[in-house]
Amino acid sequence: MFDHTQSYTLKGTVLDFQWTNPHGYIELEVAEGPKSIDRFTIELTSINMLRRAGWKSSDVKAGDEVTAIVAPLLNGDSGGLLLELAVPDGRTLVPPVPAIESFKRTP
DSSP: OBOTTOOEEEEEEEEEEEOOSSOOEEEEEEEOSSSOEEEEEEEOOOHHHHHHTTOOTTSSOTTOEEEEEEEEBTTOOSEEEEEEEEOTTSOEEOOOOTTOSOOOOOO
């Protein structure tokens, strides 16, 4: 479902953060240019794994300006698997993504 050989960085505004099972989700609005805005659906791992990695349901809120590094969807749609998230308070949250030891950061 995801291309684990690539990653890209998205900067945008959180529209929704779903702290749900089986996986969490972030809906992110990203400005592609002065008149173009795209909406990305970013999948996270399970809530249980996020909690064990130190995440809390209050870490991400609608309206937050964040930077997300994601592994893109194989079909090219606007979305991906979250690999890293920089939140407004300066922290970088890293979800425990199974079977991904490292990833290639691309612009």
